[in-house]
Amino acid sequence: MKEQKSMLFERTLNGVHYSFEFGKLAKQAGASILCTAGETKVLVLVTMTKEPNEEIDFFPLTVDYSEKLYSAGKIPGGFFKRGGRPSDKEILRSRLMDRPLRPLFPKYMRYGVQIIAYVLSFDGVNAPDMLAINGASIATCISNVPFSGPIAATRCSMVHGEFVANTASEDSDTNLLDLVVAETEQSIMMVEAGASVLTEDVVMQAFQFIHTCNMEMLSWQKEIIDAMPREEKLVVEKPVASPEAIQSVTEFLDPRIEDALFNPDKSQREAAEYELRSEMHKACDPSFEDREKELDLAFDDYVSTYVRGKIIHDNRRPDGRKEHEIRQLSMEVGFLPRTHGSAVFTRGQTQVLSVVTLGGKGEGQLIESIEEEMTKHFMHYYNFPPFSVGEVRPLRGAGRREVGHGALAERAILPVIPPEEKFAYTIHVVSEVLESNGSSSQASICGSILALMDAGVPISEPVAGIAMGLISSGSEYRILTDIQGVEDFSGDMDFKVAGSRNGITAIQMDVKKQIVTMKIIEEGLERARVARIDILDQMFETIQTYRPDLSKYAPRLEIVQISTDRIGDLIGPGGKNIKRIIEETGVKIDIEPDGRVFISSDDENGLKAALKEIEDITREIEPGQEYFGKVVRICDFGAFIELKKGVDGLLHISQISPKRVNHENGKLKVGDEVLVQMGQKLTVKVASVDPENGRVSLTLKGVEQQENE
Numbered sequence: 001m002k003e004q005k006s007m008l009f010e011r012t013l014n015g016v017h018y019s020f021e022f023g024k025l026a027k028q029a030g031a032s033i034l035c036t037a038g039e040t041k042v043l044v045l046v047t048m049t050k051e052p053n054e055e056i057d058f059f060p061l062t063v064d065y066s067e068k069l070y071s072a073g074k075i076p077g078g079f080f081k082r083g084g085r086p087s088d089k090e091i092l093r094s095r096l097m098d099r100p101l102r103p104l105f106p107k108y109m110r111y112g113v114q115i116i117a118y119v120l121s122f123d124g125v126n127a128p129d130m131l132a133i134n135g136a137s138i139a140t141c142i143s144n145v146p147f148s149g150p151i152a153a154t155r156c157s158m159v160h161g162e163f164v165a166n167t168a169s170e171d172s173d174t175n176l177l178d179l180v181v182a183e184t185e186q187s188i189m190m191v192e193a194g195a196s197v198l199t200e201d202v203v204m205q206a207f208q209f210i211h212t213c214n215m216e217m218l219s220w221q222k223e224i225i226d227a228m229p230r231e232e233k234l235v236v237e238k239p240v241a242s243p244e245a246i247q248s249v250t251e252f253l254d255p256r257i258e259d260a261l262f263n264p265d266k267s268q269r270e271a272a273e274y275e276l277r278s279e280m281h282k283a284c285d286p287s288f289e290d291r292e293k294e295l296d297l298a299f300d301d302y303v304s305t306y307v308r309g310k311i312i313h314d315n316r317r318p319d320g321r322k323e324h325e326i327r328q329l330s331m332e333v334g335f336l337p338r339t340h341g342s343a344v345f346t347r348g349q350t351q352v353l354s355v356v357t358l359g360g361k362g363e364g365q366l367i368e369s370i371e372e373e374m375t376k377h378f379m380h381y382y383n384f385p386p387f388s389v390g391e392v393r394p395l396r397g398a399g400r401r402e403v404g405h406g407a408l409a410e411r412a413i414l415p416v417i418p419p420e421e422k423f424a425y426t427i428h429v430v431s432e433v434l435e436s437n438g439s440s441s442q443a444s445i446c447g448s449i450l451a452l453m454d455a456g457v458p459i460s461e462p463v464a465g466i467a468m469g470l471i472s473s474g475s476e477y478r479i480l481t482d483i484q485g486v487e488d489f490s491g492d493m494d495f496k497v498a499g500s501r502n503g504i505t506a507i508q509m510d511v512k513k514q515i516v517t518m519k520i521i522e523e524g525l526e527r528a529r530v531a532r533i534d535i536l537d538q539m540f541e542t543i544q545t546y547r548p549d550l551s552k553y554a555p556r557l558e559i560v561q562i563s564t565d566r567i568g569d570l571i572g573p574g575g576k577n578i579k580r581i582i583e584e585t586g587v588k589i590d591i592e593p594d595g596r597v598f599i600s601s602d603d604e605n606g607l608k609a610a611l612k613e614i615e616d617i618t619r620e621i622e623p624g625q626e627y628f629g630k631v632v633r634i635c636d637f638g639a640f641i642e643l644k645k646g647v648d649g650l651l652h653i654s655q656i657s658p659k660r661v662n663h664e665n666g667k668l669k670v671g672d673e674v675l676v677q678m679g680q681k682l683t684v685k686v687a688s689v690d691p692e693n694g695r696v697s698l699t700l701k702g703v704e705q706q707e708n709e
Helices: 088-104 128-142 200-227 243-253 257-261 266-287 292-314 400-416 440-455 485-490 518-542 564-571 573-585 604-618
Strands: 007-013 016-022 031-037 040-052 061-067 111-121 152-159 162-165 175-183 188-198 329-333 341-347 350-359 365-368 373-376 378-383 426-435 464-473 476-481 493-499 504-511 556-561 588-591 596-601 626-635 638-644 647-652 661-664 667-670 674-676 681-689 696-699
Touching (some): 007 200, 016 128, 031 128, 040 128, 061 128, 088 111, 088 175, 088 188, 088 400, 111 128, 128 152, 128 175, 128 200, 162 200, 175 200, 188 200, 188 400, 188 518, 200 518, 243 292, 266 292, 266 485, 292 464, 292 476, 292 485, 329 440, 341 440, 350 440, 400 426, 400 440, 400 504, 426 440, 440 464, 440 493, 464 518, 476 518, 493 518, 556 604, 564 588, 564 604, 573 604, 596 604, 604 638, 626 647, 647 681
Parallel strands (some): 378 426
Antiparallel strands (some): 031 040, 152 162, 175 188, 188 504, 341 350, 464 493, 493 504, 556 596, 626 638, 626 681, 661 667, 667 674, 681 696
């Protein structure tokens, strides 16, 4: 971008002061804009390569969102202070930017484009990711990159029944909705939502609220773009097939296309399409030497047009279903005998194995971000191995797609996970995609819910997910229920909706064309509601509710409430007491500042022993309580018994037995019945506690003795 003087645009929207400043920072980038809301500042940069990469067959767009912890006055935790790979939240927000922007670039462009958003300052109130999307829209519009913008994005929260725009907190306890919608003037381009089981009517009201905000932001963006000096846009010619190539391919495909494309089996359909393309090239290549790409263009256009026509005009999908039909479902719970919970969920040729593992309080995941530091006690992870789609490639760490799909399923399930006071376990769920032909993220939701019920997790109600699609031609369109791979590839919309019988818990929508209206959204939500209730009915036939008991292999968990004054006693000097209990009993112990002590163990006896140790250390000593204590000192008038670490009581000679007691050779002898000696353990009862000095008097009278260990 040519060097220019700094230009500043300011406005107050929804009570927040916004500004966009150009030409001040990063002047060698293709376009640079400093976006501000309140005291939140995001630097957005757009750069394009000088030459195209003609060796690739896709548009090389890279979008990166980076939160600098210094923006919130924080130093990174852990050993490495520089920071490492992007956090899951940064990856999700990179995707949040990418998804609405990508369809607005020419998909046939081979110039590399990179969009970077740096969060430089965060005030804890104003959402930096929304600033990043709106800033990227303006920066790309004024750059030389071909782009069909502008586009605006708004986050809507629902707090105390009121809609609020662009707050930073997505997961507040009082926030019932986190809905992000990105729009152009013509179409909704992206939706991302989490909800606490809200009805379709409430969600549609939130859509309308966001639409008003987005149109206001779009109007201002257009004013800014018109006022800015702009570079001339790069012209990229769309590759088109010649009329001769179109005719040749059409004549070849007409008698063959029906049998190849319309087959319920994915692998057979893909193999037939591949073979058909190969045969087309053999038949047509001699007449189009060095023009084979034209034939591929004509082939792809013909196939897409043919599939769309069949769906719209004949209500016939490639696998033979009608527009509202769900693929065949099958489900099985308790599939893995040694895990804490498991389920296999199959929808058509999409199959997911979900596995639940339960752990103690301390096994949660520590999250560090500019917003907050927290520990997650419910986690869902999604894996998409290459064999699930019949491919061969190295196994690597989770990519952006896996992170995104895992987070979507986690968000859909979270509203029905029991609160800590009801179920204090850490819950870890992994969904392994074993076979995929579309909608594997929604199958993960269904499989995970079944696995959670199999594990005995007391969810408030089951949740299911379904993916809706859209096929359009001119003004005509059909909304498709439960789209598969070919319909996602050839279609115009991927609209995933998850929820229970009572409402929505998550939404994710992406589009390829600017055709999605509020009417389509409303129709899609209703279709999804009907479909998920159908799925929930079939899930109910497999397992009606969560199991009453946990797996015998799951750890047992107990919660003890102690006085906050006793936390130090339990921990002991340098952690001596707590370490000893853990070492002797094999349990895991986590202590909260409010005095709650979480004890988990696979061994029932170890758990009981730890509970008794904790009770003995932390309980107040009161008359009438019994203790199993150790004789630590003997004197002429009795013995001192250690009741717990640091606390002894006096067992006077007169309290040992109603019989006469003799003292000889450092031992106390009660007739021929009771022998008290150093190191011996006795069950004693507290007779009294002196209120002034706390001295404890003990007795053996009327106490039944435990056997020494």
